[in-house]
Structure formats: structure tokens, C-alpha cells
Amino acid sequence: MNVVLNGSDPDYVALLPFGFAILPDGGGMGDSGSSGSLLTVAFQIxxxxxxxxxxxxxxxxxxxxxxxxxxxxxxxxxSCDTA
Structure with missing residues (x-):
């Protein structure tokens, strides 16, 4: 980033995205009563x-x-207790 801040071409800076998503797993429907989450993590290194x-x-x-x-x-x- 220092290169860009000093006026060089930003096209040569490797910005590597990172992200995650937390979605319900679809459980908990019907009589089972259990539910969970699906965690998807993405890295580019x-x-x-x-x-x-x-x-x-x-x-x-x-x-x-x-x-x-x-x-x-x-x-x-x-898992932090917010109550």
C-alpha cells in the first residue's frame, strides 16, 4: 500500500479478499427441533x-x-453469551 500512497500504479497491488458467511442449515424444521449453522470461509492468498x-x-x-x-x-x- 505504501507504493500506491507514494504515487505508483495501483494495478500491481495484490488485494486479496477474505470473507465468511453464516447461514442456517435448514434444520429445526419439523419435529426434530434441532438447528445449526453452516459456516463458509473464503481466503485468497x-x-x-x-x-x-x-x-x-x-x-x-x-x-x-x-x-x-x-x-x-x-x-x-x-458463542458469547449476550444475555
Whole structure:
């Protein structure tokens, strides 16, 4: 971002979107009375500018940890007692 702030072309800045959605799973209808949620998490991570490059084991471990931590934080935020 410093490059853009200093007047360079913003077309070369990799903005990597992240998002998540929490939707009802459709349960709880009928006699079962149980319901839950479906969590969808999306990441886009630039590991290497070469599109044919292979991911290293270290990159995969970092990515797996990122997903796990993000999901745990979302679960923790949803389970907070607001009453």
C-alpha cells in the first residue's frame, strides 16, 4: 500500500479478499427441533507470483493454521453469551 500512497500504479497491488458467511442449515424444521449453522470461509492468498509454482509444506501449514484460527474465532464470537 505504501507504493500506491507514494504515487505508483495501483494495478500491481495484490488485494486479496477474505470473507465468511453464516447461514442456517435448514434444520429445526419439523419435529426434530434441532438447528445449526453452516459456516463458509473464503481466503485468497498470494504465495508466489509464478502461477506454476507449487506450494511448500510450510505455506500449507501456515494456511491451515490461518483457517483453523479464523474458524475458532468466529465460533467463539458466536458463542458469547449476550444475555
Amino acid at each position: 498470494l504465495v508466489d507470483s509464478d502461477p506454476t509454482a507449487k506450494l511448500s509444506l510450510g505455506s500449507m501449514a501456515t494456511f491451515n493454521n490461518l483457517i483453523a484460527c479464523t474458524v475458532e474465532r468466529i465460533k467463539a464470537a458466536l
